[in-house]
Amino acid sequence: MSTAKDSAGQSPFDEVNARLDEAADLAGVPAEAMSLLKAPYREIQVQIPIFSNSHLRHFSGYRVQHNAARGPYKGGIRYHPHVDLEEVRALASLMTWKTALVNIPFGGAKGGVACDPSTLSESELYDLTTIFFSRLAMILGPSRDIPAPDMGTNAKVMGWAMAAYGKMNGHTPAVVTGKPLSLGGSLGREDATGKGVVIVTGQWARDNGLSLEGATVVVQGFGNVGSFAAFHFVDKGAKVIAVNDIKGAIRNDKGLDIEALMQYVAKTGTVAGFELSDELNSDEILLQKCDYLVPAALGGVITSENAGQINAKVVVEAANHPVTSDGEEILLKAGVEIIPDLIANAGGVTVSYFEWVQNIQQFAWNAERVSEELQRILGGGFAQVLEFAKENKVTLRQASFGLALRRVYEASKARGYIRL
Ligand code: GLU
DSSP states (O other), rough: OOOOOOOOOOOOOHHHHHHHHHHHHHTTTTTTHHHHHSOOOEEEEEEEEEEEEEEEEEEEEEEEEEEESSEEEEEEEOTTOOOOOHHHHOOOHHHHHHHHHTOOOOOEEEEEEEGGGGGGGGHHHHHHHHHHHHGGGGGOOOEEEEEEEEOOHHHHHHHHHHHHHHHOOOGGGOSSSSSGGTTTTOOTTTHHHHHHHHHHHHHHHTTTTTTTTTTTTEEEOHHHHHHHHHHHHTTTTOOEEEEEEETTEETTTOOOOHHHHHHHHHHHHSSTTTTEEEOOOOGGGSSSSSSEEOSSSSSSSSSSSGGGGGGEEEEOOOSSSSHHHHHHHHHHTOOOOEEEEEEEETTHHHHHHHHHHHHHHHHHHHHHHHHHHHHHHHHHHHHHHHHHHHHHHHHHHHHHHHHHHHHHHHHHHHSSOOOO
């Protein structure tokens, strides 16, 4: 997510808050309660010194704990050069509403380190992670705050994070999710966000008398979320006709062979040059004609600048906050449906919840159980969004914020924090 302000002068955190204000009436939340519900509970910044090759550098790391009325803080840790407090704050707030919307017993948090992990050696990344998590350790814990992977981090980083926390607190697998299987990670966690994107899109299609079979899909970003979303779209009979990453974009009108592409990316590190495709100008990826456009990379990529040129029927927000408010206005006017991030990418945190449950119970589920429960929780959550949107004649995003806000408000009242 870029922290650049949009044309209305709004930062991503302002935008999330504007959407919450808009949903307050729908959720039945009194105006007086809104400023507390929008504000983060705690924000932490630490410095992470890295000494290597006789040089000392330091990186800034952040954790924002937004709201824990419904359960421990939950959310990923991002390693990316754009990370700053403003971005982390917006993403932490989104986690509060995401966990509430799928009704799992967590609050919302997010963290990150402003760094470019591709320029760090494995041992520098290990040091950075170990120091960062040691400095956060006193605010983490299975019943306090549970990090997970996000952009630029992965299972390996979560394994190191668990070990750093464990040195101070004893072996505690439930303190992070998205871990390697060998450390108590869950089956089905790696592809959970991408799989969830396709579960929700398929459900939207059915609700509109359509099917994913033969539908055309364009995926922007081919990282963990984008690649597995593409894989599961193809599994459901859709054609993924174009994808990109930071090094290039490719297209094949007959549908890309996603399994072969994933193998190619594992070897080369990029989709660029994949032999079973034509090259495409990366700037044009979002403008391709398709049924489903899936932004699965950074936030703030569909704005007032390009929204008028989008040629898709539905935008599925696999990334967090990929469409700015003024971009959304243009899309809605043009009749483009938006399946919002709060539900579209909630598959990841849902399987994180399963991982936490398995760690606490010290009992591992099989892949079928993970898959069934993901379908049940995410599908159930989206069914409520679809119904609430129809009943109240609002967009899917307004319905998502309305339902989530109501749940967090009810929990805050039940705790006695809000006596209104
Ligand atoms: N980083 C993911 C997200 O933004 C997953 C968070 C989690 O599993 O806690 O939803």
